[in-house]
Structures are given as structure tokens and as C-alpha cells.
Amino acid sequence: MMRHLFALCALAAVGALACAAGVSAKPQTIHPGELWPDDRGNHVQAHGGGILKQGKTYYWFGEYRSRDNDPNLRYVGCYSSQDLVHWKFHEPALKLADPENLGERWVLERPKVFYNARTKMYIMYFHLDSGNYSLARVGIATSKKADRDYKYLKSFRPLGQISRDIGQFVDDDGSAYLIFEDRPNGFHIARLSDDYLTVERDVCLIPMHMEGGAVVHYQGLYYAIGSALTGWNPNPNKYATATSLAGPWSEFKDIAPPEANTYGAQSTMMLKVVGPKATTVIFMGDLWKPKTQWDSRYLWMPVEIGDGKLTLPSPHDWTLDVKTGEAEIVSATPPAAPAAPSP
Structure with missing residues (x-):
């Protein structure tokens, strides 16, 4: 009985240390647009x-x-x-x-x-x-x-x-x-x-006159994204592709429905997470609140990418497993987004 108790205590201690270090054995959930x-x-x-x-x-x-x-x-x-x-x-x-x-x-x-x-x-x-x-x-x-x-x-x-x-x-x-x-x-x-x-x-x-520039290399192609010059106000971010950083680059296309204005976000980076089971490319964007800048939020979402196409899905809760590289959208309805920025 004592052996079992010691074993359980040891497992609990390991679990506590893992939590303290920010490591988990299961995928973790990201909530775009919410306080982080x-x-x-x-x-x-x-x-x-x-x-x-x-x-x-x-x-x-x-x-x-x-x-x-x-x-x-x-x-x-x-x-x-x-x-x-x-x-x-x-x-x-x-x-x-x-x-x-x-x-x-x-x-x-x-x-x-x-x-x-x-x-x-x-x-x-x-x-x-x-x-x-x-x-x-x-x-x-x-x-x-x-x-x-x-x-x-x-x-x-x-x-x-x-x-x-x-x-x-x-x-x-x-x-x-x-x-x-x-x-x-x-x-x-x-x-x-x-x-x-x-x-x-x-x-x-x-x-192209674009800010918020970001680049990722995925399956032999370079993808460049950026936003138009509209200050704090969101706009349709766009992407282009090339087989070399030196170009030539394709024409720029919308990463999301243009009327969505990139779901209120502006690009800042594309982060590639490589694992043994999958490679996930994360769109990192800012949801700016110019009048309350400390409350500005983040829109991180896994993009649909490959064969020269890049699409940013609408914001939903999603899970990420950095050990395997796998990402999965889990919520059926999008979370509440902050109000669109004003000039």
C-alpha cells in the first residue's frame, strides 16, 4: 500500500512540475480575441x-x-x-x-x-x-x-x-x-x-505598400503577408508566393474574405511549428485598441496552407500540440471579438 502511495505522490509531483514549467502531455487550447x-x-x-x-x-x-x-x-x-x-x-x-x-x-x-x-x-x-x-x-x-x-x-x-x-x-x-x-x-x-x-x-x-510584414517557408514555397496602410484600422491582409525570396512573387491575394478585414487583426508574424506528425503555420495578429492599448488582444490561428494557397480561418478556439506539431479547431462558434479599432 505504501509503495502505491509513494508512486502516486511521485506522479503528482512530476505533474506539478510539468504544469509549473508550462508543459502538458495533451494539446492546449488557444482562445483568439480573449484576454491572454x-x-x-x-x-x-x-x-x-x-x-x-x-x-x-x-x-x-x-x-x-x-x-x-x-x-x-x-x-x-x-x-x-x-x-x-x-x-x-x-x-x-x-x-x-x-x-x-x-x-x-x-x-x-x-x-x-x-x-x-x-x-x-x-x-x-x-x-x-x-x-x-x-x-x-x-x-x-x-x-x-x-x-x-x-x-x-x-x-x-x-x-x-x-x-x-x-x-x-x-x-x-x-x-x-x-x-x-x-x-x-x-x-x-x-x-x-x-x-x-x-x-x-x-x-x-x-x-507593394504594405506593413505588418511576415514571411514563412513551407513545402518549398515562400509565403509573404502584409496589411494595407490604414493606421489602427483593420484591412484585408494579403499574401503572395515565390520559390525564392528574391522572387518573382505572385500577385497578392486576400488571406480571408475581404469584407472581414482579417477579422479585425493585423499581421505581425507567421510562426512555423514542426513536429513528427504535422507542421502547423500560425498567423500571429494584433487586435489593436488604440484608446486602451493595454487591452489590445491577439488573434492567433492556424492557417490552411499549401500548393501556393494560404487561408486564415475565422477565429475559433483551437488546440495546439507543440510536441507533435498538430493543431485542431475545436469550438463550433467563434468567440466574441473586441470592438473594431477607431482612429
Whole structure:
């Protein structure tokens, strides 16, 4: 009898540790458009963000827009998870005062973090701007640790071009790219230098005026998505395909019914989860609330992708198993979505 009790206690302890680490033996449910609590019960503040995977741990970086932020600082939030559902809060990875005398309403947006295996450094890119968006540069901060201690390094215009919204892409061969919106010319996909501290060369300039850019490589094709230039207001996000990042790219098509305006969301990244049973591509989007930015939500959904087609299903609860790569939509009716943003 005592052996059985010890065995049950051991199993319970293992289960508790697994829960504490954000690991579960069964698929976990994601609720698009709802409050997304972290391990403290607070809504995740990682807007306009990106995901970095290190080993079995995913790090989610994004704009930390808490109500009690110091108005003189800008913050980059950082959370970690092993199942992409349960997120552990870390202190903001970056707390930055105005780095270049940009003025009271200066901007830090869309942070993305790359890991450089050669230098063993974490490099954070973000859109850095003045309040009237006239600077249009990328800023860089670096750290030796994934989740903290980022220090501001510099800002510049990549390839001498305007840069507003940025995205990140790491190809299957490990090469790293910055995606940036250059309003006079279009949508750049540019390769980073070996140390990731600058942009080495333009791989492709797609002559489309799009922001919220993201790229994924799936079954031999590259898929690029982005949104139109409508500020906070949602619009029909579109996608194109190519066999090479350099193009040529196909015409852009809607990822969802155009009247749905991408279900109120704007793209920020496409995340590929590869497992032994399936490969799932997740559309990561922001449901912006400009007047209550701390309450802005997230729309994460598995896309239907393949043979040159990409479709974003309407928001429903869905499960994800990061160990097998499998995703499944589980709810019969969509969850309540937040009100559409106003200018």
C-alpha cells in the first residue's frame, strides 16, 4: 500500500512540475480575441511582437503597453513558454528612455529578437521613430541573455531607406532577414550581416505598400503577408508566393474574405511549428485598441496552407500540440471579438 502511495505522490509531483514549467502531455487550447493571462493572471503585453525559439523554450517579445508604464520610457515585454499557450512573465527585456532626443511622443514599435549563434548574442530590432514618424529608422539593442539586460546600441535606416513597420524571418538554413516597410518604394526583404548588427543587402523589394510584414517557408514555397496602410484600422491582409525570396512573387491575394478585414487583426508574424506528425503555420495578429492599448488582444490561428494557397480561418478556439506539431479547431462558434479599432 505504501509503495502505491509513494508512486502516486511521485506522479503528482512530476505533474506539478510539468504544469509549473508550462508543459502538458495533451494539446492546449488557444482562445483568439480573449484576454491572454500570463502566469500572474495579467494580460500578456507583447503587442506587435515576435517569437524566438531556443531549445524547447519559446520567447515572446512585444510592445509592453501596461497602463502603469512610465510615460517617459518605452518597454519591450518578454514572456517564455514551452507550449505556446502558458506564458511566464519576465521583467521587461528593455526599458528605454528617449535614446536620441526624439521628443515627448517618440515611438518604439514591433520589437523582434534574433539569436546569433556565432557571436552568442541576442539582437533586438525595433521601429524607432519620432512622434510625427519623420525619423523612420530601426533601432538595435543587444544582450547576452534571451530574456533581459538589453542595452541600446544604435539606430539607422536600413540600406539608407525609410523603415517603419518591421518583421523578422529566419529561413530553414538559419539565415536571418529583416522585413521592413519603405513607404516610397515598397516591402523589403533584406538579409542581415553575419553579426546581425546591420542590414547587408536587399534580397527583394516587392513594390507593394504594405506593413505588418511576415514571411514563412513551407513545402518549398515562400509565403509573404502584409496589411494595407490604414493606421489602427483593420484591412484585408494579403499574401503572395515565390520559390525564392528574391522572387518573382505572385500577385497578392486576400488571406480571408475581404469584407472581414482579417477579422479585425493585423499581421505581425507567421510562426512555423514542426513536429513528427504535422507542421502547423500560425498567423500571429494584433487586435489593436488604440484608446486602451493595454487591452489590445491577439488573434492567433492556424492557417490552411499549401500548393501556393494560404487561408486564415475565422477565429475559433483551437488546440495546439507543440510536441507533435498538430493543431485542431475545436469550438463550433467563434468567440466574441473586441470592438473594431477607431482612429
